[in-house]
Amino acid sequence: MTGLGSAVREFLLAFADDEHLIxxxxxxxxxxxxxxxxxxxxxSIAQDELGHAAALYAIVAxxxxxxxxxxxxxxxxxxxAPEDWRSAQLVExxxxxxxxxxxxxxxxxxxxxxxxxxVAQSSLTPLxxxxxxxxxxxxxxxxxxxGLLDALLPVPDSGxxxxxxxxxxxxxxxxxxxxxxxxxxxxxxxxxSAPFDSRLDEWTDxxxxxxxxDPARFLPAAPTGRLDRHxxxxxxxxxxxxxxxxxxxxxx
Amino acid sequence: MRRYEVFLKKDGRDEFRHAGSLDAPDDELALVxxxxxYVRRAEGDRLWLVNREHVILGDPEFIAPNADxxxxxxxxxxxxEHRRNVREDGS
Numbered sequence: 001m002t003g004l005g006s007a008v009r010e011f012l013l014a015f016a017d018d019e020h021l022i023x024x025x026x027x028x029x030x031x032x033x034x035x036x037x038x039x040x041x042x043x044s045i046a047q048d049e050l051g052h053a054a055a056l057y058a059i060v061a062x063x064x065x066x067x068x069x070x071x072x073x074x075x076x077x078x079x080x081a082p083e084d085w086r087s088a089q090l091v092e093x094x095x096x097x098x099x100x101x102x103x104x105x106x107x108x109x110x111x112x113x114x115x116x117x118x119v120a121q122s123s124l125t126p127l128x129x130x131x132x133x134x135x136x137x138x139x140x141x142x143x144x145x146x147g148l149l150d151a152l153l154p155v156p157d158s159g160x161x162x163x164x165x166x167x168x169x170x171x172x173x174x175x176x177x178x179x180x181x182x183x184x185x186x187x188x189x190x191x192x193s194a195p196f197d198s199r200l201d202e203w204t205d206x207x208x209x210x211x212x213x214d215p216a217r218f219l220p221a222a223p224t225g226r227l228d229r230h231x232x233x234x235x236x237x238x239x240x241x242x243x244x245x246x247x248x249x250x251x252x
Numbered sequence: 253m254r255r256y257e258v259f260l261k262k263d264g265r266d267e268f269r270h271a272g273s274l275d276a277p278d279d280e281l282a283l284v285x286x287x288x289x290y291v292r293r294a295e296g297d298r299l300w301l302v303n304r305e306h307v308i309l310g311d312p313e314f315i316a317p318n319a320d321x322x323x324x325x326x327x328x329x330x331x332x333e334h335r336r337n338v339r340e341d342g343s
Contacts, residue, residue: 035253037274037285044288140287147281 004064004124007185011192012127013076014086014180014226015115016056020077021091022108023049024240025101034098041144045105048137053077055130066126070252078241082229086180090172092230099161100168102152106145107166107173110206113138114199115176123190149210163211170207170217177203178223255304256282258289260296268300279303 004012026046033039057076058066067073090108095101116135122128152158177197186192207213253275259268271290276282282301291299318324 035275037276037289040292041285041288044292140284143280144284147278147284151277151281 004060005185005189007182008124008189008191009060009063010086010182011180011186012056012060012182014182016053016060016076017085017087018091018108018176019049019056019112020053021087021236022104023047023051023053024236025091025095026105028095028239029098029101038148042105045141045144048134048141052130052134052137055126055133059124059126059130064124064126074244078244082233082237083227085229085233086226087229087233088172088176088178088226089224089228089230090169090176092233092236093172094232094236097161097165099152099158100165102145102148103162103165103169104173105141106149106210107169107207108176109138109141109145110210111173111176111203113142114203115196118192118194118196118199121193127191146210153211163213166211166213167217170213171219173207174200174219175224178226180226253277254282256286257302257304257307258286259300259302260290261298261300263297268298271295273304274301 023046026042026049029039030043030046031039033042054073054077055066057073058068061067061069061072061076090104095104113135116131116138119127120131120135122131149162153162177200179195179197183192183195187195254277256274256276258271258274260271261268274282274286274289276285279301283299286299286301290296
């Protein structure tokens with residue numbers, strides 16, 4: 001394949017932006033997770049997600065042939081204006097409550113598994129390779145999230161906090177499946193096997209089994225087409241760019 | 253929370269060595285958390301976790317009497333020197 005075309009580029013950017021922001025969100029728990037061992041595990045998971053984002057941005061920056069050039073990856077990861085992002089609001093909102101962060105981790109990774117599966121046989125070889133690597137790491141992420149939920153959901157106080165977080169997060173989490181720009185072309189060219197929302201029912205079933213939650217809760221927020229940024233996005237981008245903005249010309 | 257003792261081994265060499273300890277609520281999370289706490293830089297490729305409550309403790313009072321039995325140390329040099337001193341003093 002020579003050249004991604006603007007549609008497939010948009011499709012990949014939406015995935016990369018989600019991976020980037022969930023990674024950035026997880027990093028905000030470094031040093032303040034509930035206990036030391038969890039701090040290390042969650043930081044590792046954040047690092048993995050940032051790695052997935054970097055792999056996807058590298059494919060976009062190289063127009064299908066991944067670049068090994070941090071500056072060009074950083075241009076995509078940090079240099080775009082908010083209106084050019086294609087992230088879902090689930091990964092834009094601030095989680096300053098651990099139960100909230102944990103439930104988001106589980107909801108996101110349950111969807112992420114299905115999303116990588118959509119591109120595991122991609123006609124875009126570097127994308128299929130990124131999917132294979134990501135799935136090895138995601139097995140750990142899911143085991144981590146499930147292990148914590150197995151331990152915490154049956155505890156009365158913890159379980160209540162988790163279910164409250166779930167109720168807040170579900171409408172935004174369903175937004176992960178909003179069709180993204182360029183998806184039709186990505187499917188037509190074999191970059192992805194099918195539209196992502198074809199996996200929504202499967203994800204919904206998993207959420208129900210995990211949390212024993214009322215299906216009526218799954219009503220999504222109004223679709224945004226990933227064009228509207230959540231109010232938390234602006235301050236998040238400022239935090240992400242905090243060091244970069246000290247000296248944008250610095251060589252790292 | 254339970255306390256687990258962590259042991260690591262490199263495949264094909266060395267024995268399992270004690271690497272440290274870990275707090276986790278159950279066995280499954282102990283494994284999940286131990287991987288990133290102790291093997292994040294591939295420090296080993298085999299991992300044992302032992303629930304601290306399952307460790308059988310040798311009380312120091314029980315161990316102590318054996319600190320006073322030099323005849324169990326097979327130190328030929330010290331014995332030879334001792335015998336030489338006895339011989340020379342006796343002649």
